[in-house]
Amino acid sequence: MDVAFTDVSFSYGRKPALANVTWEFGAGVTGLLGPNGAGKTTLLSLLVTLLRPHSGRIAVGGNGLEHSSGRRAARRELGFLPQRFSLAPEMRVHDTVEYTAWVHGLPGAECSAAAERALREAGIGELARARVRTLSGGQRQRLGLAAALAHNPSVVILDEPTVGLDPGQRLRMRERIAAIGADRTVVISSHLLEDIEHLCHRVGVLAEGRLIFAGDLQELNDAIADADTGSHDDSVTLGSRFERAYDVLIARLEGGAG
Numbered sequence: 001m002d003v004a005f006t007d008v009s010f011s012y013g014r015k016p017a018l019a020n021v022t023w024e025f026g027a028g029v030t031g032l033l034g035p036n037g038a039g040k041t042t043l044l045s046l047l048v049t050l051l052r053p054h055s056g057r058i059a060v061g062g063n064g065l066e067h068s069s070g071r072r073a074a075r076r077e078l079g080f081l082p083q084r085f086s087l088a089p090e091m092r093v094h095d096t097v098e099y100t101a102w103v104h105g106l107p108g109a110e111c112s113a114a115a116e117r118a119l120r121e122a123g124i125g126e127l128a129r130a131r132v133r134t135l136s137g138g139q140r141q142r143l144g145l146a147a148a149l150a151h152n153p154s155v156v157i158l159d160e161p162t163v164g165l166d167p168g169q170r171l172r173m174r175e176r177i178a179a180i181g182a183d184r185t186v187v188i189s190s191h192l193l194e195d196i197e198h199l200c201h202r203v204g205v206l207a208e209g210r211l212i213f214a215g216d217l218q219e220l221n222d223a224i225a226d227a228d229t230g231s232h233d234d235s236v237t238l239g240s241r242f243e244r245a246y247d248v249l250i251a252r253l254e255g256g257a258g
């Protein structure tokens with residue numbers, strides 16, 4: 001299912017957070033990169049209809065979010081894992097996701113099976129009977145992912161899903177996201193390139209509310225290599241070069257765009 005932003009702007013009061021963003025992506029895993037404060041959460045919040053653009057248009061599978069009927073139709077297709085979410089510690093894992101499926105409007109008789117499917121997809125099927133309070137940080141995060149998948153959405157939005165995870169948990173989360181992206185549209189935000197370079201073939205880069213790059217990973221790699229050292233040294237990870245080259249990259253891409 002395709003997602004399209006057309007000339008979208010948003011401000012918090014008088015403070016601009018997104019300016020004239022035009023960006024489209026479809027099936028597979030798309031990365032949204034940018035430093036803290038770049039506008040990633042704002043862009044994702046607009047996509048999941050928590051915020052409304054001040055100008056421009058967003059469409060999910062052809063449903064324009066400017067109309068209430070379009071927002072209703074889009075919400076059925078959207079699953080969201082926010083950066084921060086709370087869980088009821090005494091609830092069991094399965095019941096947590098079953099409840100989320102019900103909140104999303106699934107018929108009561110289908111919610112238990114939907115929870116089982118979502119937990120399997122998130123890679124924590126074996127924890128269905130566990131109490132939430134007994135889960136590790138990585139397991140909690142995958143429970144959040146299962147909750148986002150409870151109503152089997154076509155578009156899955158993950159806001160910094162690997163923040164605070166140790167390397168092993170990060171890897172398991174990455175594997176689940178890759179599998180989920182095999183037959184859905186997934187967008188994942190991060191301020192680090194490390195996960196994105198393993199997961200995404202398409203990338204958008206936000207800086208100070210503007211989309212300064214949209215393209216495939218190879219194009220980004222080339223732009224970073226040029227900005228960083230002027231050479232293409234494959235022995236250094238793209239992530240570490242991205243960190244070093246970020247300011248130069250922004251200046252070059254802005255220069256190129258202007």
Ligand SMILES: Nc1ncnc2c1ncn2[C@@H]1O[C@H](COP(=O)(O)OP(=O)(O)OP(=O)(O)O)[C@@H](O)[C@H]1O
Pocket residue numbers: 012015016017034035036037038039040041042043191
């Ligand atoms: N509720 C709010 N009220 C006022 N300003 C806000 C609010 N939320 C975000 N901002 C500002 O809007 C800009 C974009 O913030 P946003 O959270 O979208 O960025 P981000 O890229 O997701 O950053 P982070 O990685 O730190 O979450 C920042 O300058 C931020 O300070």
